[in-house]
Each structure stands twice: as C-alpha cells, then as structure tokens.
Amino acid sequence: MQLVANVYGYLWDGYENNCNSYLIVDDITVLIDPGHTRFTERLVAKLAADGWRPQDIDCVINTHAHLDHCEGNGRFLHDDTVIAAMHPADVQYYHEEGAQLLRALGQEPPPLLLGGFLQDEVRLGKTRWQVIPTPGHTPGSVCLYWPEGKVLIAGDTLFERAIGRTDLPGGDARQLRESLRRLASLDVEYLLPGHNDILRGRERVQENFALIQQAFFPLLG
Numbered sequence: 001m002q003l004v005a006n007v008y009g010y011l012w013d014g015y016e017n018n019c020n021s022y023l024i025v026d027d028i029t030v031l032i033d034p035g036h037t038r039f040t041e042r043l044v045a046k047l048a049a050d051g052w053r054p055q056d057i058d059c060v061i062n063t064h065a066h067l068d069h070c071e072g073n074g075r076f077l078h079d080d081t082v083i084a085a086m087h088p089a090d091v092q093y094y095h096e097e098g099a100q101l102l103r104a105l106g107q108e109p110p111p112l113l114l115g116g117f118l119q120d121e122v123r124l125g126k127t128r129w130q131v132i133p134t135p136g137h138t139p140g141s142v143c144l145y146w147p148e149g150k151v152l153i154a155g156d157t158l159f160e161r162a163i164g165r166t167d168l169p170g171g172d173a174r175q176l177r178e179s180l181r182r183l184a185s186l187d188v189e190y191l192l193p194g195h196n197d198i199l200r201g202r203e204r205v206q207e208n209f210a211l212i213q214q215a216f217f218p219l220l221g
Contacts, residue, residue, distance in 0.1 A: 002050065004190055005149055006127065009198060010046045014039065019069045019194045022153055023047065027125025028058045032144065032153055033194060034072035037110075044075070060084035061118065063155025063194060064141040065094040067102075073113040083115025087133065090140025091117070097169035098138075118142060134183065136176020137164030143183060150189035150202070158183060159193040160208060163216050177220035184209040 003009045008023040018039050022032040029052075034040055044054060054076050062070040065086060073084040091114065099109045122129045122144065130145040134157040141164070144153040156164040157179055166173045191199035191208065199205050 003192070003198065004151060007146075007149070007151055007190075007192075008050055008052075009192060010043055011198070012039075012195065014042070017068050019156075020192070020196075022192055023050075023052060023057075024124060024127070024129070025052075026127050028123075029056055030059045030061055030122070030124060031057045031076055032061050033063055033069040033155070034060060034076055036068055037072045037075065040072040040075040043072070054078055058082060061122070061144070062086040062090075063143065063153065063157075064138045065090035065098055065112070066138065066156070067110075069155070069194065070094075070112065071110060077113060077115075084113055085116040085118050086114060087131075087140030087142050088117045089133075089135070090138050093139045093170045101169050132182065134176075134179035136166055136172050136174075136179045138170045139172075141179075145186055145188075147187070150187055151192065152183065152186060152188045152190065153192045154183070154194065156194040158191070158212070159196050160191075160199050161211060162196070163212055166220075173220040177217055180209075180212060180217075184213070 006025040010021045012018045012020055018035045019033050021043055024030045055078050057076045060073050060076050094112050102109045118131045132143045132145055134141050134143050137156045141155055141157055166176050188205045189202045191205050
C-alpha cells in the first residue's frame with residue numbers, strides 16, 4: 001500500500017516471525033528488507049497488487065543482518081545489475097556472532113547475497129535518504145531517513161511502544177540507547193518500523209519517543 005509520496009509499505013500479517021518490507025520508487029527503485037525466503041512470494045503478491053514486479057526493483061537494502069530481514073534478498077536479484085547492500089559492520093556480524101547463533105540453534109547460515117556496502121547517503125533520483133547508523137540491536141543496524149518527506153524507516157531499532165532487543169549476540173544496550181537518542185532528534189511524521197504497525201503524525205511519533213525514553217532508557221544502562 002502507498003504510505004506517502006513514493007513510499008510503499010508491506011506489513012507482515014502472518015503468525016510466524018517475519019519483517020515489514022518497504023518499497024521506495026524513484027529513478028532507482030529500492031526494496032527494503034525482503035524478509036525470510038519462504039515468505040517472499042507473499043511479498044511478491046502484495047507488490048503486484050500495487051502494480052510492481054520483482055523486475056522493477058533496482059536495489060535491495062537490508063537494515064540489518066538478521067535472517068528475518070535479509071534471507072530473501074535473492075528472490076529480487078533478478079539480474080547482474082541488481083545489488084543488495086547493508087552496513088559493513090553487519091556483514092562481519094553475520095559471518096561471526098550471527099553465524100555462531102544460528103549454529104547454536106542447529107541451523108547452518110545461508111549465503112549472504114550482497115553486492116555492496118551502505119554509505120552515508122542513498123541517492124535515488126529526486127529523493128536522497130540519509131543512512132543513519134543505529135547500533136544496538138546489531139552492530140551494523142541502520143535506519144533510513146528522508147528529511148523532506150519526514151519518513152524514518154527504523155528497522156529493528158525502534159517500534160511503536162517498543163525497541164529492538166539487545167540480548168542476542170551482537171546486541172548492546174548502551175549503544176541502542178544512544179541510537180534512540182539520535183533518532184529522537186529527527187523531524188519525523190512517518191515512522192516505519194521493521195515489525196508491527198506504522199506510526200503516522202509528528203505528535204504520535206514524538207509521544208512514542210517520550211514513552212520509550214521513560215520506559216526503556218532506565219533499563220539500557
């Protein structure tokens with residue numbers, strides 16, 4: 001569904017764990033967080049309802065390296081010109097702490113299908129998105145911010161009335177607290193999290209930051 005201007009949102013509505021996905025349509029069309037491989041056909045169907053095909057996607061961006069956000073990259077890498085990208089710190093995390101966690105759970109980490117690293121800014125044509133490092137949930141977690149549209153794609157750093165967990169390998173509570181402080185200073189009217197519902201309206205977004213600061217900051221050290 002279209003959320004604002006050239007930004008579409010596809011919220012996960014299943015019972016198993018998976019993430020929300022977002023599509024930014026510009027001269028370069030970007031898919032954010034395709035989710036688990038086994039659920040990508042559901043995402044393809046939702047994209048089709050808005051008139052988009054996997055072949056329309058020029059780039060995939062992962063907000064972080066957990067499988068429920070990045071495992072499905074390959075479904076959308078339809079030719080050699082399409083790349084997937086994430087922060088370099090999370091590429092290292094995926095092959096070290098992330099791989100150790102999966103093996104402890106009896107699962108071998110699948111290949112991480114990437115073609116590039118995220119820089120400070122993503123230029124898509126008419127829109128430029130700031131890449132904001134927000135370590136805490138993982139070492140290389142990022143959020144994407146479009147200042148003119150006042151849109152924040154928050155990954156698993158921030159949700160409605162909740163924050164990303166820090167108890168998994170690679171998590172860091174103090175880093176997450178500082179990341180949340182950084183995000184709270186932004187002018188945001190559309191908060192698009194990696195899970196659960198979207199928040200619309202500056203007042204609701206600010207109230208959410210205030211609640212999180214009051215409820216969670218004392219727990220983050």
